Amino acid sequence: MRVDYDKREIVCSVGDLVHESTYRRIGVERGDGFRRMWIGQDIHSRRAEQRAGEDPKYRAEVHVVHRTTLAGWSITITGRIDGLSVDRDEQRVNIEEVKSIHFDLELEALYRSEKLQRHLYQLLLYAYFLSSQPDFTGFTFEPQLVLIDLVSGDTKIVDTEFDRDRVATTLDTSLAKLIEELETAAALRVAKRAFADTLHFPFDALRPGQEEMISAVARAVYQRDSLLISAPTGIGKTMAVLYPALRQSLKLGKKLFVLTSKTLQQDAAITALRLLNDGSFRVLRIRAKAKMCAHTEMICHEDFCPFAARYSEKMEKSGLLQHLVTSMSYFDPDITFELARDREVCPFEVSLELIEQADVIVCDYNYIFDPYVGLKAYQQENDYGDCVLVVDEAHNLVDRGRGYYSPELHEKSFDDITKHLMTRNCWVEGWEELLELLRAHFHELAQVLEGDVKQALCEPNRELFIDQRTEWERLVLAYIGWKIDNRIAEEDDPLIDFYFKLVKFTNLLAEDGDEFAHMVEKTQDGIKLKIFCKDPSRFLGKIFDSAHATVALSATLEPFDFYRKTLGFPEDRTAELSLPSPFPRDNRKIVVVSEVDTTYKRRADHYDRIATNVADIGDAGDGNFLALFPSYAFLREIAERLPPMRKHVMVQRTDMTDYERNAILDILRNRSQKGNLILAVSGGMYAEGIDYQGDMLAGVMVVGPALPQVSFEQELLKQYYDEQYGAGFEFAYLIPGMTRVVQSAGRVIRSETDIGVIALLCKRFTQETYTRYFPSDWYEESPRELVSRKPALDVRAFFDEKTIKPQLRLVF
Numbered sequence: 140m141r142v143d144y145d146k147r148e149i150v151c152s153v154g155d156l157v158h159e160s161t162y163r164r165i166g167v168e169r170g171d172g173f174r175r176m177w178i179g180q181d182i183h184s185r186r187a188e189q190r191a192g193e194d195p196k197y198r199a200e201v202h203v204v205h206r207t208t209l210a211g212w213s214i215t216i217t218g219r220i221d222g223l224s225v226d227r228d229e230q231r232v233n234i235e236e237v238k239s240i241h242f243d244l245e246l247e248a249l250y251r252s253e254k255l256q257r258h259l260y261q262l263l264l265y266a267y268f269l270s271s272q273p274d275f276t277g278f279t280f281e282p283q284l285v286l287i288d289l290v291s292g293d294t295k296i297v298d299t300e301f302d303r304d305r306v307a308t309t310l311d312t313s314l315a316k317l318i319e320e321l322e323t324a325a326a327l328r329v330a331k332r333a334f335a336d337t338l339h340f341p342f343d344a345l346r347p348g349q350e351e352m353i354s355a356v357a358r359a360v361y362q363r364d365s366l367l368i369s370a371p372t373g374i375g376k377t378m379a380v381l382y383p384a385l386r387q388s389l390k391l392g393k394k395l396f397v398l399t400s401k402t403l404q405q406d407a408a409i410t411a412l413r414l415l416n417d418g419s420f421r422v423l424r425i426r427a428k429a430k431m432c433a434h435t436e437m438i439c440h441e442d443f444c445p446f447a448a449r450y451s452e453k454m455e456k457s458g459l460l461q462h463l464v465t466s467m468s469y470f471d472p473d474i475t476f477e478l479a480r481d482r483e484v485c486p487f488e489v490s491l492e493l494i495e496q497a498d499v500i501v502c503d504y505n506y507i508f509d510p511y512v513g514l515k516a517y518q519q520e521n522d523y524g525d526c527v528l529v530v531d532e533a534h535n536l537v538d539r540g541r542g543y544y545s546p547e548l549h550e551k552s553f554d555d556i557t558k559h560l561m562t563r564n565c566w567v568e569g570w571e572e573l574l575e576l577l578r579a580h581f582h583e584l585a586q587v588l589e590g591d592v593k594q595a596l597c598e599p600n601r602e603l604f605i606d607q608r609t610e611w612e613r614l615v616l617a618y619i620g621w622k623i624d625n626r627i628a629e630e631d632d633p634l635i636d637f638y639f640k641l642v643k644f645t646n647l648l649a650e651d652g653d654e655f656a657h658m659v660e661k662t663q664d665g666i667k668l669k670i671f672c673k674d675p676s677r678f679l680g681k682i683f684d685s686a687h688a689t690v691a692l693s694a695t696l697e698p699f700d701f702y703r704k705t706l707g708f709p710e711d712r713t714a715e716l717s718l719p720s721p722f723p724r725d726n727r728k729i730v731v732v733s734e735v736d737t738t739y740k741r742r743a744d745h746y747d748r749i750a751t752n753v754a755d756i757g758d759a760g761d762g763n764f765l766a767l768f769p770s771y772a773f774l775r776e777i778a779e780r781l782p783p784m785r786k787h788v789m790v791q792r793t794d795m796t797d798y799e800r801n802a803i804l805d806i807l808r809n810r811s812q813k814g815n816l817i818l819a820v821s822g823g824m825y826a827e828g829i830d831y832q833g834d835m836l837a838g839v840m841v842v843g844p845a846l847p848q849v850s851f852e853q854e855l856l857k858q859y860y861d862e863q864y865g866a867g868f869e870f871a872y873l874i875p876g877m878t879r880v881v882q883s884a885g886r887v888i889r890s891e892t893d894i895g896v897i898a899l900l901c902k903r904f905t906q907e908t909y910t911r912y913f914p915s916d917w918y919e920e921s922p923r924e925l926v927s928r929k930p931a932l933d934v935r936a937f938f939d940e941k942t943i944k945p946q947l948r949l950v951f
């Protein structure tokens with residue numbers, strides 16, 4: 140729904156009127172129980188084909204627009220009729236609304252429910268809109284609700300009588316109610332606008348760079364632009380972005396989404412928002428569904444989960460939403476969880492309902508960018524015109540974005556399904572044949588993999604996948620019915636998981652474009668098919684395009700051109716801001732060790748020398764040091780060769796438990812004189828995911844430029860970006876690698892008082908190809924200044940100079 144409060148204009152859909160505000164819900168009761176939004180997608184088109192064959196006048200998906208005025212508001216209502224047949228000779232109009240449901244499980248309940256009345260009201264509104272058009276004066280209207288069984292395809296028709304005057308009265312009542320809600324919202328907006336005018340930056344002084352950020356963000360939001368900000372850690376980016384973004388959003392009546400890739404960033408955003416909030420605006424943090432689930436097993440269906448059963452009714456009776464909205468300005472997920480659980484309603488569902496009420500929503504990227512997780516009920520048809528998006532650590536969105544559009548199907552899941560169904564006494568027909576067909580197709584595609592070739596491009600048969608999707612849909616529904624009948628609840632069901640993967644795969648197979656590659660791969664467990672999305676910019680760009688404004692920030696968002704292209708920011712609406720480190724250069728020592736070579740071909744010859752350098756530099760200063768390697772294999776080679784050291788050495792492993800990871804952090808927090816050395820991988824949790832506060836870290840060594848390993852997929856990326864921009868190596872390898880280097884280096888100096896060392900080990904760090912991605916504040920005139928022949932001595936000298944000598948104090 141779009142509302143222009145100044146012009147008093149409303150543009151809404153029939154759905155907005157049909158669902159009462161308390162029913163504008165996202166999950167279980169909107170049919171999302173078994174993520175049913177994916178199920179039944181073919182049924183509408185099959186019905187349309189069948190009806191068009193029977194009746195030449197039949198048209199499917201007919202758009203209708205109705206305009207009216209009430210209480211000084213102009214209202215435009217849009218809708219889409221599933222099926223329409225107009226007989227002008229007989230002056231008769233047949234209108235169909237098609238709903239697909241599971242007859243065995245849902246039909247009886249539907250007949251008794253209020254939901255049926257809503258479906259019928261929707262139909263009657265369509266009839267009313269058409270009857271208001273001069274073309275249809277004197278026509279008879281025959282509205283029909285068509286119910287189709289998802290399993291058998293059987294049809295049931297529910298007729299309803301069209302009484303024009305009655306519908307007009309009901310519509311007026313719905314609109315009056317909507318206007319009343321909007322008038323209340325308008326009053327609230329005025330109050331928030333007034334608050335926005337009084338909102339002040341919460342600190343006495345601005346740090347260098349913050350003023351520029353504040354003006355750039357305010358301008359971008361005001362002008363409906365996008366803004367890319369690259370500014371080093373510790374400059375106070377979070378507050379310098381959130382303060383103006385919030386102020387402008389409140390003034391303009393927009394919702395502010397703060398999107399992060401890690402929960403740690405969410406903590407920082409919440410802390411900043413709390414400093415700004417005196418209770419005048421509402422902040423919601425959305426926590427992952429798995430963590431907000433109150434049931435023992437996450438099966439979101441009324442028949443399985445007591446927190447989903449009679450959800451609406453319990454919400455109405457408990458007044459929970461009202462209680463939350465009137466009693467708190469920060470919707471803390473822990474509190475929401477407790478309160479919802481006490482009232483036996485799904486906590487996750489409640490947190491989603493709070494989106495309507497919140498001014499700021501802090502959540503993971505997924506809720507906006509993942510097409511299969513997105514906040515469907517909040518944004519319709521990818522329209523984010525009412526939202527201001529802040530994308531934190533936006534350099535992470537490139538890979539995340541690729542992942543959202545790169546589904547995989549693995550032959551191993553066929554075996555899992557077989558084992559799963561064989562061990563149960565479950566009767567569902569036809570699954571063996573379907574799996575056999577699919578397996579045969581996988582092997583047919585894998586014929587290109589000869590000898591040692593493990594991966595290749597292939598052309599999956601789209602028709603076969605569409606047929607499979609339809610057949611599995613019927614089968615899965617029968618299977619779900621069987622599970623419900625037998626009260627079988629289990630979180631990990633290989634058949635259901637496979638089905639949703641198949642749907643995603645088939646849907647994306649329909650996408651054409653050079654950015655997609657279809658791959659077949661031989662793995663230890665069988666054949667894998669993958670749709671690899673090399674470039675998600677087309678999809679992400681649509682979101683940025685429709686958003687009111689977007690601010691993307693990171694310590695490493697340069698070169699801007701790379702991020703503008705790979706993330707799809709609109710060329711004509713995107714401004715850029717690059718800020719240098721505000722901290723004294725003297726507090727940081729950067730050394731480049733050029734005597735070692737970490738290239739894949741030469742690194743083995745240099746392992747000993749690298750190990751010696753890592754040990755010497757690590758022991759050259761007190762406190763904790765971090766050495767980062769391009770891969771675990773490389774890391775292990777150096778760990779084995781490390782000479783005895785003063786420092787305690789800890790090594791990151793792929794199979795570390797959460798307990799072990801946290802134990803290392805605890806050790807770092809406990810200051811010991813000589814400190815520790817951690818060997819870890821670039822891009823991993825120790826390199827990017829942790830805020831090393833205070834003097835947790837005295838130095839970082841980055842061993843090699845951390846380019847992604849050469850692989851089939853990376854080579855596809857290289858080729859793609861070569862064709863697109865003539866910059867294959869830069870886009871696929873160099874920039875991602877150097878981004879990691881700069882990210883890693885940024886761990887050391889995070890405040891004005893931090894003192895630390897950055898050592899870059901590889902001769903490539905002297906070559907212009909790599910050094911042009913160094914932040915310009917790393918050197919005075921040329922990156923060559925950083926090369927050190929005696930790095931350990933230089934590091935020791937730096938720390939000696941910085942060490943504060945004990946002062947002689949006279950005490951009387």
Ligand code: SF4
Nearest residue numbers: 432433438439444485
């Ligand atoms: S409580 Fe858990 S299982 Fe139940 S509806 Fe919520 S998320 Fe789903």
